[in-house]
Amino acid sequence: MSTHHTARPHPPGPLDRWYEQAGVRTGVRRMFHEETERGRVFFPAGLVPYAGHEAVRRLPPERVRELTVRHLYQFLLSTTHLETRVVNTAAEAVANARTGLDLPPALRPDAFKVYCDEGYHALYSLDLADQIAAATGIAIPDEDYGGFVDRLRTSARRALPDAPALAALLQAVVFETLITAVLNEVPGDPSVVGVVRDLLRDHARDEGRHHRFFSALFRELWTHLSAADRVKAAKALPELIRTALTWDLAPVRTSLRLAGLDADTARRVADDCCAAGPDLRRLNDTARSTLRLCAAVGVFDLPGMREHFAAHGLGDGDADPAATEPVEQETQ
Template identity: 70%
Template sequence: MSSAPSPLDRWYETAGVRGGVRRIFHAETEQGRVFFPHSLVAHLDHPEVKALAPERIREISVRHLYQFLHSTTHLETRVVNGAAEPVANGNTGMHFPSALRMDAFKVYCDEGYHALYSLDLADQIAAVTGIEVPDVDYGGFVTALQDSGRRLLPEDPLLAGQLQAVVFETLITAVLNEVPQDPTVVSTVRDLMRDHAKDEGRHHRFFSAFFLELWARLDRPRRILAARALPAMIRAALDWDVEPVRVSLRLAGLDEDRIEAVITDCYGKDAGISRIQTVSRSTLRLCAQVDAFDLPGAADAFASYGLRAPEDTDD
């Protein structure tokens, strides 16, 4: 990574934080559009939810956007910047070249900006629509991701943090690229997601290359532990946090029994596994590139989370 061109070489000219514009939500121009692609909101297709009044369904869609935006602020600042900072400041216990360290600082700047404009758009939409942002913990993704690291790499928290950032940054681009393509979504949301995806495309390439540098610096015992931890981290990053969904459904008027039925049907153990396999394809290929699947216990660990080696997936 130190000798090859970096995806962040033109950061001063291309980064959103350097030259991007603030996206402003104008309700009057967005009539008839949704706030998040309905195909990506599993519970909107549930019979209990479809039976609700249209205005309640619209509120659920808006709250799903709030969850996505607020979760982004947590993940960018606590997971990605939590990993970028020790790399940037040379506190990883490993030697990385100065160019890579400066790139880590560029990522750090980007992610703070992504968190800011995600929170900004959520606040704008709440003010214009009158649909409040529920007072819930949107950091469930982070808790799940960090718990997987503490459980599987208890003696190596720094490595756990680096792997969590690699996982998230090689997954997020696939998700962000879906929303701008949907013409049914309000344009401000699509524009913001497109802005975010441009930066994250560069971050994807940076963290993919960083992972190879990191892996090369691990001895075999640490590689084995890392390979066994990666599938749990992938699932933690992709399994939807259901507590904000539960609160949203309660605000929409569903009773507890119906809420639990929706949660179980839409977010149960095997729900959405094919989508998870598809979204995680780039991350799985990166694992295969370093032969992670061939290490003792790794293939079984991936299989236990419903994840398959990339040679077993469809292109």
């Protein structure tokens, strides 16, 4: 006699309409057409942390333009590493039930959807960088854009030396709740070439759904942690946030040298503008959703934790802790 098991209902999830909405399912290949993009920039100078440095301002305009193109390359190619080596490491562990946690079954297929999305984001980031290099003649520097990931892992090992699996999950949660804010800065800027705006808008749309997935994962993760592990995780979060928002210096120095600065000046500019990470206002603006998520699960209710975050220049989200979800952009 056969036994029939009834599937347990679960509330609607952020990836329930993935087959109809995901970029990898419905998107088009974004193509760069140089003739329609003349007069526009490849990356907003206001988002290039060293663009305003006096040594950079003295460079010829064409060299500054090349700097913005190479900064876009760094943004795109760092993304390929982050998506495949940080986010997908965590997504695979959830998808294959290898976290060691008793997570809701519905998270597993959603994690595989995230895994597919992130591979596609890496592909089209590399594709766009190659297209722009071919069209402009501005070569992609022979750099290891994965150094950023190595720095993230070093930071995680330092913050959670006895819990590498937890560190990997927290890293993915932090990155995926930060990236939507970063991606949303460019699509509305009409001075930026259209293909870059379109690609980052595509990416932000997927990441809005990923944000909700990783927020749910963090809530589940938090409920499974012991009191002692919650304290360890909470103490690790500020460093993970700050590290995720600090540019890798090696590609910056290379780009500055290619623009005509000598090695010592390039090193000084990179150190002056990038080594410390973003200023406190930008740091907290970008991290607001991540901080609200921390508030929502009770991170700041732990003794001394508000002060610990404040020592790293981070507030508590200064808003309703329940307001952790990003606004999903509509197709334009």
